[in-house]
Amino acid sequence: MRTLFPLKPTHKKLHTLPPYSNPSPPPPPPKYFTPTHLNTLINTAIQSKNIKHATQIHTQIITHSYMSLPFLFNNLVTLYAKCGHINRSLKLFSKAHGESKNVITWTSLITQLSHHKKPLQALEFFNQMRSTGVYPNQFTFSAILPACADTVIVHGEQVHSLICKHGYEFDVFVASALVDMYAKCSNMCYAGNVFDEMPERNLVSWNAMIVGFLQNKLYDGAVGFFRKIIRERLGPNQVSFSSVLSACANTGMLDTGKQIHGVAVKQGLITLAYVKNSLMDMYSKCGIFGDAVKLFQTIGDRDVVTWNVMVMGWVQNDNFEKACNYFWVMRREGVSPDEASFSTVLHAAANLAALDQGTLIHDQIIKTGYGRNMCVRSSLITMYEKCGSLADARWVFQESEHRNVVCWTAMISACQHHGHANRVIELFEEMLEEGMKPDYITFVCVLSACGHTGCVEEGFAYFNSMTEIHNMSPGPEHYACMVDLLGRAGRLQEAKKFAESIPIKPNASVWGALLGACRNHGDLEMGIEVAERLFEIEPNNSGNYVLLANMYSHRGRLAEANEVRRLMRVNGLRKETGCSWIDVKNKTFIFTTQDRSHSRTNEIYEMLGQVEELVKKKGYVAETQHAINDVEEYKERSLWYHSEKIALAFGLLTLPIGAPIRIKKNLRTCGDCHTVMKIASEIFDREIIVRDINRFHRFSGGSCSCGDYW
Structure with a gap:
């Protein structure tokens, strides 16, 4: 019996193999964590913002009795805040012993409260810190000033006095924070005084002034300070460029924007996506959208901001279909949208009155976790409303927590x-x-x-x-x-x-x-x-x-x-042609007055004739005052060629029985069409929704939601 393999090894050497080595398994986690090791884990968790890791690290710190170590305690407070759990930071801080709360601890918490838009709590903790005998340092003042900017200017003025009392008024970072605070409080005069009194000026302080002018819509001031940066040879950075380009965009200063474009090239910053994004935005808002598209095509590694600028550019140019298309291309390229992406594309879908498009975007919002964002939810409400689905808009509103004024x-x-x-x-x-x-x-x-x-x-x-x-x-x-x-x-x-x-x-x-x-x-x-x-x-x-x-x-x-x-x-003026459009099976069909371009025109006009016959049996009398034809015998006939009536006939032909008929119109709907839609909704037992240039008309059971008062 022949064996498949030889029982004895052959002496013929086929090739030389490297010695086999079994890879060693990863070392087990240490049973005893050192403070340094735990601090490394905290820094890693801060980057990932993982609350689960934060609680595990917290447990190890307690187990090893490290809570009294200030640097670990401070970083743990910061970790919880960075993970979005500022209340846990506050709870941890309140239970800590007095000796653990040094100026670094207080400053860390004040910074996080300012960052989480809790300015009054930040000011309260700042006062508590001072009452316990802990003196603020330059980092504390830099942390509390943004909170002052979010309240009233008197708080900032009081902190300014304390800064002078403690001798930090000439610290460049504190002074820059003061400039920013006064600018946000709309007092550029005080901001300029602080800036002028600074013994040395770095780019941060110059940028603070430019941003301040921009925030207060003093665009010439922003451009003027940028020019001073160039004259002083301070070397503007991407913050300088983005701010001054935003000023140009808001005032339509195209020539100035082009000059700044040239400076960016000379400074070697044109390759930065941040600068290119700002240039795209400037060209788009200045009406040179073609140049914005060219810049977009030169950017290899496009981030979400790059895509947002392009989608917004298409919206600003009333090309809402392109805006939606670019959003989906962005998704296919693996770029995750942010709240600005969703708000912009929802605006585009709303203007198209494309309900199917809007619901697909809503699915993306849920998948990416932006469902609770108030800005996005407000845009969702508007999208559903403009697409004719008030029930969906109402549902989004009712499911919203912590509604802000925009949502209401x-x-x-x-x-x-x-x-x-x-x-x-x-x-x-x-x-x-x-x-x-x-x-x-x-x-x-x-x-x-x-x-x-x-x-x-x-x-x-x-x-x-x-x-x-x-x-x-x-x-x-x-x-x-x-x-x-x-x-x-x-x-x-x-x-x-x-x-x-x-x-x-x-x-x-x-x-x-x-x-x-x-x-x-x-x-x-x-x-x-x-x-x-x-x-x-x-x-x-x-x-x-x-x-x-x-x-x-x-x-x-x-x-x-x-x-x-x-x-x-x-005067060279013409009445805008009436135009209506209707969506059937994910396709939009457009009809104009007296339209006969559709392949099913004969069927459409036959259905229109049936509608006319049925509504007359219900007592319809033509409202000829809405006809523009002066020849009396043609007035009534011309009324039946209005675009929304043709769209209605097409909808009755093509949409499933009982399905709502949604029609969009570019002009105000006339009284005669309004009457026909009311009667037709009763005859055919259909909900007919017409969105004209002013409002929605929801026809059902022979009446309209506007109460005939529009």
Whole structure:
């Protein structure tokens, strides 16, 4: 029997093998940790921000009786704070013996409290430290000044006095922190005084001044200080460049931005992603987006900031589809989005009214752990609202903890846009009860809601509370809301007097609100006067001409209507073409007035005819005052060629039975289309949601969420 392998080893040497060595196993963890070893573990845990490791290290420190060692205790306090558990740091600090709390311990905790936006607690601990006989050093003062910047300037002034008392006013880092504190308190005069008194100036202090000018929107000052840095040959760094480029971006100083671009090349800093990101942002905001794209393409290692600048650039250029596409390319390249990424791409999805896109982004938000971020949640509320899903917006709001004013305002705005004016007032009152201070936009929504509910007295009460209670000066949008409030109530003379008496020069939104009221109430004489004012303020707005021409036509004054249209032609103005779009199976279909471009045009118009026949049986009568055709026999027919009616017919043909029909329109929906949508929602037992340029109309069971008051 032949064996598969020889029983005796062969003497033939095939090749030489290295001696086999079994790799030694990793050494077991030491049974006895030294303070140095534990300190190394703390530093590693600080980098990873791992709370589980922090508690394990804490246990070992207690086990080995090392809590009395100040350097370990200080680093442990910092570790808990870095892991996001500042309350554990405070608890640990409160239980420590007095001898463990030296100036380093106090400074570490004050630093973390400032960093976690707990300025009052930081100031309280600073005072406690001094009361126990521990004197602050230059690091303590540098730590407490950011907390002063987050409160009121008087705290900063008091700390400034202590700095002088302890002799640290000439320390370059303390002085730089003082400059930063005064700048954040909007007192660049004091910041400049501190800067001028510094015996030596490093780049940190110069940058603090540039950032201060930037924060206070004193952009020329930021550029001026950057030029001084160049003249002094201090060698600007990436902070200097990013700050001054931001100043150029905010003022559209393209030529200056290009010069700074050249300086960055000469200084050898153009290869830094931080500088390139700032240059991209500058070119984008200055209207030279093509140059921003070219820079983007030269960056090899793109970080999340680089991608954010590009996505925001597409949004600023109204290319929302590109913005969404770039976001998904960023994800495919393995770059993790941050809160700015999500907020920007949600803004893009909202403007597209792309609900499917928005829900996919929402999934990413949950997966990446940003679901609790208030900025992101506010953007989610707005996205769902603009995509027509108020129920989802409401769910996001209700699941939000620790709501801030942005979150409240997003929900209030959502209800306002969807015609739930009463709910707007209820939410606003709930917000006030929770001690939240409303902002500029909150009041715009509330005053607009009062206009849509006809609550004139309540509207004036809220308007007066802006100055009397909330110390807020009304702006043009608030005055426009008040004119609209009076105009909708039919009190046109009062509305006109109000517009003429406001402390600022009435802008187009104020007079536009009054012109709309004149149209709604048929006051042609006042409408002519108001339209003349609007022609002077915004001569290129064709909508004002169209509105006046329609008012003339409705009164039968066709000659004057034709004259207004002639003036439009003379001025090179054209009425914007009505356009509606609808999403079916992840594809967007666009229809214009009298559109016959679709491959199923015959079916669409056949369905449109069926809709017309059915709504007439329900009592529909054409509202020909909304037709722009002057020939009487064509007026009613032209109404049925409006883009939203064509989109409705297409939706009835292609969407599943019972599915909501969501239509977006670029203009204000006309009264005739509004009536047809109401009746159609009852006939076909469908929810029809139309988002026009002003608001949402949710048609269901023969009625609209706007209450026919829009």
